[in-house]
Amino acid sequence: MRTALVYHEEMTAARLLWEDPECEIERPERLTAALERLQQGGLEQRCLQLAAREASEAELGLVHSPEYVSLLRGTQALGTEELRALSGQYDAVYFHPNTFHCARLAVGAALQLVDAVLTGAAHNGLALVRPPGHHSQRAAANGFCVFNNVAIAAKHAQQKHGLQRILIVDWDVHHGQGIQYIFEDDPSVLYFSWHRYEHGCFWPYLQESDADAVGLGQGRGFTVNLPWNQVGMGNADYMAAFLHVLLPVAFEFDPELVLVSAGFDSAVGDPEGQMQATPECFAHLTQLLQVLAGGRVCAVLEGGYHLESLSQSVCMVVKALLGDPAPPLSGSMVPRHSALESIQSVRAAQAPHWTSLQQQGPARLLNPSTCSPEGRRPSVSPGGPGFKAAEAQGSAVPRSLLDQLHLYPTPPARTAAALTAQDAALVLPPDVLRPEGSAPQEETRAWARLHEALAQDTAFIALGKVLHLLNGILDGQVSSGIATTPAAAATLEVAIRHGLSHRAQRVLCVAVGQLDRPPDLASDGRNLWLNIRGKEAAALSMFHVSVPLPGTTGGFLSCILALVLPLAYGFQPDLVLVALGPAHGLQDPQAALLAALLRGPAGGRVLVLVEQRKTQREREHKRGVGEGEAGSRRAGSPMRGWIPGLRDHDLGRRQTPNRLSHPGAQHCDFWGPVSRRFFSRADKFLSSAALTEQSSSEKATSQPGQGLEHPRPERGA
Ligand code: Q9C
Ligand code: ZN
Numbered sequence: 273m274r275t276a277l278v279y280h281e282e283m284t285a286a287r288l289l290w291e292d293p294e295c296e297i298e299r300p301e302r303l304t305a306a307l308e309r310l311q312q313g314g315l316e317q318r319c320l321q322l323a324a325r326e327a328s329e330a331e332l333g334l335v336h337s338p339e340y341v342s343l344l345r346g347t348q349a350l351g352t353e354e355l356r357a358l359s360g361q362y363d364a365v366y367f368h369p370n371t372f373h374c375a376r377l378a379v380g381a382a383l384q385l386v387d388a389v390l391t392g393a394a395h396n397g398l399a400l401v402r403p404p405g406h407h408s409q410r411a412a413a414n415g416f417c418v419f420n421n422v423a424i425a426a427k428h429a430q431q432k433h434g435l436q437r438i439l440i441v442d443w444d445v446h447h448g449q450g451i452q453y454i455f456e457d458d459p460s461v462l463y464f465s466w467h468r469y470e471h472g473c474f475w476p477y478l479q480e481s482d483a484d485a486v487g488l489g490q491g492r493g494f495t496v497n498l499p500w501n502q503v504g505m506g507n508a509d510y511m512a513a514f515l516h517v518l519l520p521v522a523f524e525f526d527p528e529l530v531l532v533s534a535g536f537d538s539a540v541g542d543p544e545g546q547m548q549a550t551p552e553c554f555a556h557l558t559q560l561l562q563v564l565a566g567g568r569v570c571a572v573l574e575g576g577y578h579l580e581s582l583s584q585s586v587c588m589v590v591k592a593l594l595g596d597p598a599p600p601l602s603g604s605m606v607p608r609h610s611a612l613e614s615i616q617s618v619r620a621a622q623a624p625h626w627t628s629l630q631q632q633g634p635a636r637l638l639n640p641s642t643c644s645p646e647g648r649r650p651s652v653s654p655g656g657p658g659f660k661a662a663e664a665q666g667s668a669v670p671r672s673l674l675d676q677l678h679l680y681p682t683p684p685a686r687t688a689a690a691l692t693a694q695d696a697a698l699v700l701p702p703d704v705l706r707p708e709g710s711a712p713q714e715e716t717r718a719w720a721r722l723h724e725a726l727a728q729d730t731a732f733i734a735l736g737k738v739l740h741l742l743n744g745i746l747d748g749q750v751s752s753g754i755a756t757t758p759a760a761a762a763t764l765e766v767a768i769r770h771g772l773s774h775r776a777q778r779v780l781c782v783a784v785g786q787l788d789r790p791p792d793l794a795s796d797g798r799n800l801w802l803n804i805r806g807k808e809a810a811a812l813s814m815f816h817v818s819v820p821l822p823g824t825t826g827g828f829l830s831c832i833l834a835l836v837l838p839l840a841y842g843f844q845p846d847l848v849l850v851a852l853g854p855a856h857g858l859q860d861p862q863a864a865l866l867a868a869l870l871r872g873p874a875g876g877r878v879l880v881l882v883e884q885r886k887t888q889r890e891r892e893h894k895r896g897v898g899e900g901e902a903g904s905r906r907a908g909s910p911m912r913g914w915i916p917g918l919r920d921h922d923l924g925r926r927q928t929p930n931r932l933s934h935p936g937a938q939h940c941d942f943w944g945p946v947s948r949r950f951f952s953r954a955d956k957f958l959s960s961a962a963l964t965e966q967s968s969s970e971k972a973t974s975q976p977g978q979g980l981e982h983p984r985p986e987r988g989a
Contacts (some may be wrong), residue, residue, distance in 0.1 A: 274318075274319065274320045274394055274395060274594075275318070275319045275320065275394060275395065275396055275397050275398070275590065275593040275594050276319060276320045276321075276322055276384075276385055276388045276389070276393070276394035276396070276397030276398075277310070277316060277319035277320065277321050277322070277397060277398055277399075277400070277590070278322045278323075278324050278381040278382075278384050278385045278388075278397065278398070278399040278400070278401075279303070279307060279321070279322075279323070279324060279381065279399070279400045279401075280323055280324035280377050280381065282370075282373065282374065282377060283303055283324070283374045283377050283378060283381075283400075283401055283402050284300035284303050284304060284402075285300070285368075285370040285373065285374060286300075286368035286369075286370040286371045286373075286374040286402075286403070287299060287300055287368055288366045288368070289352050289355065289356070289366070289368060290352065290356055290366075292366060294364055295364060295365070295366045295416065297543065297544070297577040298366075298402070298403070298404075298416040298575075298577070300402070301579060302402060302576065302577070302579065302582060303400055303401075303402055303573075305579040305580075305582065305583045306400055306573075306582055306583045306586040307400060308583070309583035309584070309586065309587055310583075310586065310587060310590060313587050313591075315587055315590045315591065315594070318594055319397070319590065319594070320388070320393070320394050320397070322384055322385075322388065324377045324378075324380050324381035324384060324399070324401070325377070325380040325381075325383075325384060326373070326376040326377055326379075326380045327376045327377075327379035327380040327383060327419070327424065329341055329345075331379060331380075331383060331424060331428065332376070332379060332419055332424065334424050334427035334428060334431070335410060335419070335420050335423050335424045335427060335454055336408075336410055336411065336419060336420075337410055337411045339411065340410065340411040340412070344371070344372050344375065344413075344418065344419075345372055347367050347369070347371055347372055348369055348370075348372050348373070349369075350367070350369065355367045355368065355369070362412060362413045362414055363414050363415065363476065364407075364414065364415045364416060364475070365413040365414060365415070365416065365417075365418075366416075367413075371403065371418060372418075374402065374403060375403050375418035375419045376419070377401070378399075378401035378402060378403060378404075378405065378418075378419065378421050379405075379419045379421050379424050379425075381399040381400075381401045381421075381572070382399050382401065382405075382421040382422060382424065382425040382570070382572045383424070383425055383428050384399070385397045385398070385399045385425070385570045385572070386425045386428060386429050386433075386529070386531075386570055387432075389529070389568050389569075389570055390429060390433045390435075390529070390568070395567060395568075396562070396567060396568065396569040396570065396571075396593045397569075397570055397571070397593065398534070398570075398571045398572075398573070398586070398589060398590055398593065399421075399570070399571070399572045399573065400573050400586070401421060401572060401573050402573070403416055403417055403418045403419075404416055404417050404421070404444075404535065404573065404574040404575055405417050405418075405419060405420045405421030405422055405423070405424075405450070405533075405572070405574065406420065406421075406422060406423075406442055406444060406446075406448030406450055406451050406533045406535070406574050407446065407448060407449060407450045407476070408420040408423075408450045409449075409450045409453055409454070410453070410454070414449075414450060414476070415446060415475075415476065416575070417450060420450050420451060420454065421572050422440060422442075422448075422451060422531050422533050422572050422574075423440075423450065423451050423454045423455070425531055425570070425572065426438045426440060426455070426461050426531055429529055429531075430460065435528045435529055436460055436528065437460060437461075437462070437525060437526060437527045437528050437529075438460065438461050438462070438527055438528065438529050438530075438531060439461075439462045439464070439522055439525060439527035439529070439530045439531070439564065439565070440455075440461060440462065440463045440464065440530075440531045440532075440533060441464050441518065441522075441530060441531070441532045441533065441561060442463065442464060442465035442466075442467075442532075442533035442535070442574070443466065443510075443532065443533070443534060443535065443538055443554075443557060444465075444467070444533055444534070444535020444536075444537060444538060444574040444575045444576075445467060445468050445535060445537040445538035445542065445544060445545035445547060445575065446467055446468070446475065446476070446535065446537065446544070446575060447465055447467035447469070447476065447478065447481040447497070447499075448463075448465050448467075448533050448574070449476060449478055449480065449481065451463050451465075451533065452465070452480065452485070452495055452497075455491065455494070455495070456487050456488045456491055456495055457487065457488040457489045457490055457491040458490070458491050458494065459487075459490050459491050459493075459494050461494065462494045462496070462521070462522070462525045462527065463494065463495050463496065464496040464498070464517075464518050464521070464522075465481075465496070465497055465498070465533075466497075466498040466499075466500060466510075466513055466538070467481060467497070467498075467499060467500065468500050468503065468544075468545055468546070468547070469481055469482065469499030469500055469501055470500075470501055470502070470503070471501050481497055481499055482497060482499050483497050483498065483499055483614070483617040483618040483620075483621045484617075484621050485497050486621055486622060486625065492625060493622060493624070493625025493626060494525075494625075496517065496518070496521060496618060496622060497618065498513055498517055498614055498615065498618045499614055499617075499618075500547075500610070500611070500614055501610055501613070501614060502608070502610040502611075503545070503546035503547060504546065504547065504548050504608070505538075505547045505548060505549065505608065505611055506540075506547070506548035506549050506550075506553075506603055506608075507548075507549050507550060507552075507553045507556075507601045507602065507603055507605070508603065508604060508605045508606055508607045508608070508611075509549075509607045509608055509611035510538075510549050510553050510557065511553070511556065511557075511601070511605070511607075511841060512607040512611060512612070512615060512838075513611070513614075513615060514557060514560050515560075515833045515834065515837055515838060516615050516619065516833070516834065517615055517618055517619060517622075517629075519560060519829075519833050520626065520628035520629055520829070520830070520833060521622065521626050521628060521629065522564055523564070523628065523829055524626055524627060524628045527564055527565045528565055528568070529565050529568050529570065530561050530564050530565045530568060530569045530570070531570050531571075531572065532558075532561065532569065532570065532571040532572065533572060533574045534554075534571040534572060534573055534574060534589060535573070535574030535575035535576055536554070536573075536575065536576030536581065536582045536585040536586065537574075537575035537576050537577055537578075539551060539553075539554065539576070539578070539581045539582070539584075539585045540581055541578040541580065541581035542575075542576065542577055542578045542581055542582075543577055543578065544575065544577055548603075550601070550602055550603075551581065551584035551585040551587070551588045552588055552598060552599045552600070552601055552602070553588075553601060554585045554588045554589050554592075555588040555589065555591055555592040555596075555598035555599065556592075556598050556601060556872050558571070558588070558589050558592035558593060559592050559598055559871070559872050560869070560872070562592070562593075562868075563865060563868055563869060569593065571589055571593070573586075595686060596876075597751055597871060597875050597876025597877070598871075598872060598875070598876070599875070600844060600873075600875060601841065601844075605838075605841045605842045605844075606842075628829070628830065686703060686704075686750070686751045686752065687703070687704050687705065687750065687751065687752050687753060687754070688704065688705035688706070688707050688741055688744060688750040688752075688753045688754075689704050689705070689706060689753065689754045689755070690706075690707060690734075690737035690738060690740065690741045690753065690754075690755040690756075705750060707737070707740060707741060707744065707750075709737075709740045710733070710736030710737050710739070710740050711735075711736050711737075711739035711740045711743065713736075715739060716732065716735055716736040716739060719735060719739065719766045719769075719770065720732055720735055720766075722762065722765060722766055722769075723759070723762035723765065723766075725759040725761075725762040726759055726762050726763070726766070728758070728759070730758050730884075731757060731758050731759040731762070731763070734755065734756065734757035734758065734759070734763065734884075735757070735759075735763055735766060737755060738755045738757060738763055738766070738767060738879075738881065739766070739767075739770060741753040741755055741879065742767055742770055742771065742774075742879055743774070745847070745877050745879055746771065746774050746775050746776065746847070746877070751871075751876040751877065751878075752867070752871065752876060752877065752878040752879065752880075753878075753879050753880070754867075754879070754880040754881075754882065755879070755880070755881055755882070756881075756882045756883075756884045757881055757882070757883065757884055758883070758884045760787060760851050760852070760853045760854075760881050760882070760883035761787050761788065761851075761853060763881055764781065764783065764787065764849060764851045764881055765790040765793070767849050767879065767881065768781060768790070768793065768799055768849060771846075771847045771849070772798055772799065775846070776845075776846040776847040777798065777846050778797075778798050778799070778800070778843060778844065778845045778846055778847075779798065779799050779800075779845055779846065779847045779848075779849060780799075780800045780802065780839075780840055780843055780845035780847070780848045780849070780870075780873070780874065781799065781800070781801050781802065781848075781849045781850075781851065782802045782804065782836065782848065782849070782850045782851070782866070782870065783801065783802065783803045783804070783805070783851045783853060784803075784804045784805065784850070784851065784852050784853065784856040784857075784858055784863075784866075785804075785805055785851075785852060785853035785854050785855045785856030785857065785883075786805060786853050786854040786855050787803065787805070787851055787853035787854075788803075789801045789803065789816055795813060795815055795816075797814075797815060799815060800815045800817075800839065800843045800845070801815060801816045801817070802817050802818075802819070802836060802839060803816075803817070803818045803819070804819055804820075804831065804836075805818065805819075805820070805855075808820065817839065819831060819835060819836075828858075828862050829865075832865070832866060832869060836866075836869075836870075837869060837870075837872070837873070840870060840872075840873040840874070841872070841873045843873070844873060845873060845874050846874065846875065846877065847874060847877045847878075847879070848870045848871075848873070848874040848877065848878045848879070849878075849879050849880075849881065850863075850866060850867055850870060850878060850879070850880045850881070851880075851881045851882075851883075852880070852881070852882045852883060853883050854883055856883075863880075867880050
């Protein structure tokens with residue numbers, strides 16, 4: 273299955289016919305520029321290309337009133353002056369004789385995309401449309417939007433495909449108040465929007481765009497608004513919003529489909545948004561969403577008015593949908609103070625509705641929001657020096673050696689598996705490479721001298737295969753890999769040393785279970801050791817962090833989202849080694865989720881080492897234990913769930929959408945018994961990291977001397 277790209281040239285046939293500075297940015301070139309860039313990048317050709325159809329009037333009626341649809345039908349016959357007069361009845365809208373046709377194609381494109389994904393013809397996809405949709409209401413055009421493309425697509429997915437839970441992620445820089453109104457009392461559609469708000473001083477100037485608008489009646493908690501009160505939000509802020517707000521809620525909601533109101537006016541250079549996030553950020557946001565709903569992600573274009581920034585961002589989304597590794601994020605990964613305030617205010621407003629937000633968040637330490645000009649970054653304008661400067665700033669960040677060498681190509685194979693003889697009979701998915709090779713005897717023997725355990729037969733053979741796999745990853749032949757070994761600890765140490773001596777500037781190790789940090793590993797900042805095992809959260813050094821096993825703290829996901837990923841993104845590793853050692857305690861879906869999410873900060877370069885199970889009996893016993901969890905295992909390989917980056921569709925569809933990719937919100941133990949103490953400590957850790965840029969008075973509130981206090985490891989050393 274593949275990535276669908278839905279488009280129709282005729283959507284360029286409507287344009288502004290008179291002078292109007294507010295509306296002139298919504299131009300046909302938005303579509304042609306994006307499409308051209310997709311073609312140049314060879315991306316369009318990799319997609320399942322679908323020509324958009326017009327939506328029927330019945331389909332428009334899923335959201336809009338018959339009178340409004342009739343009014344729009346009538347615009348086809350109007351002259352310019354009549355069109356202009358009618359346009360003036362709405363806020364920031366223009367009509368053209370072709371508007372009705374284009375708007376029906378835009379809705380139709382969204383519906384085709386949803387149909388393709390929900391029938392299995394495609395795995396995910398993007399609809400390139402105009403006019404946009406998210407401001408449009410039951411009986412009103414608004415903000416360049418005529419019909420609400422995404423809202424109609426959601427209703428369609430419910431009515432035609434029987435879906436019960438749909439997540440709408442609106443990353444356009446404006447508040448999609450149209451979508452909010454349509455679903456505000458409906459608990460079956462979770463609407464998340466971040467938007468430029470500036471304490472209500474930005475269009476559309478609505479109080480109901482603020483964080484305390486959480487939905488009405490049965491729908492309370494199913495509207496999640498994250499208002500940005502300053503311009504200049506960047507990669508760190510957007511990633512923090514996903515990790516600390518959207519993803520916890522989304523996992524708990526457990527959607528069957530993710531619709532993205534994909535506006536790119538939230539990207540650097542856009543005249544409307546005045547934000548700083550780079551196009552690469554949208555690849556990461558897309559990747560994060562792909563762990564939801566079994567990867568069923570349908571993105572539909574909304575805004576985005578800087579043609580260059582828009583085109584690059586569109587390419588990044590399509591690359592991510594295709595499964596390519598995401599380029600590293602430039603700039604500091606420390607969120608801004610104002611961003612943390614916004615994140616905290618929405619967490620507080622939503623906490624009554626979501627268990628996953630009930631742990632006190634890092635930003636609780638911050639004071640209530642005030643419109644302070646400090647920390648404000650210079651804004652950028654399209655094509656102007658600001659945009660150039662922002663771009664230059666990005667490229668001034670020293671790229672890792674690996675990324676310089678490979679210039680982010682797509683590795684020929686996504687995942688390779690090196691298995692020991694005992695596991696060799698396992699049936700792997702068709703796209704997983706089974707490399708025959710081993711590292712040269714000499715090389716393997718040299719490394720094996722490091723540990724007695726590696727001299728033993730199976731361990732030695734496994735080491736040769738691991739080294740071969742690692743070389744494949746470091747050379748860009750494969751993206752990620754998995755290997756079994758009877759000596760995980762020793763093999764991991766070799767992998768770290770080998771990685772650091774071959775191209776990798778920084779290696780992140782996520783060691784789960786009983787695996788000790790090799791004592792004589794250099795503390796030069798090139799290795800960050802994260803052990804998920806300890807009884808207590810502890811930062812033993814800046815580059816040696818220990819957190820409790822998920823089983824003892826509950827909240828495996830909280831641990832991953834609030835701690836592991838922020839650390840990983842801050843560290844910017846060239847390679848991630850995940851080791852599942854003795855007593856790792858992870859279920860397959862948890863391990864799969866961990867591996868999939870760690871692709872993000874590492875350019876996709878993840879190697880998973882699994883301590884081989886010793887006997888057949890032990891193996892069967894272990895399998896038996898996990899059997900109670902419905903849907904999490906199917907016949908065949910118990911390794912399957914551990915393949916990093918492996919998507920549901922590679923294994924065929926299941927009845928319940930996303931039980932494999934994560935344990936699912938309905939399982940009561942999902943968030944586990946929350947250890948308040950752990951979270952308060954982890955939060956201090958995070959807040960101290962997040963607040964390194966803040967003033968000393970704010971720092972004082974983070975209670976130094978208690979719990980974890982140390983700065984986040986910065987790039988380099
Ligand atoms: N300078 C979309 O992005 N004008 N619509 C705001 C503030 C209206 C945006 C004026 C912007 C509408 C889909
Ligand atoms: Zn917008």
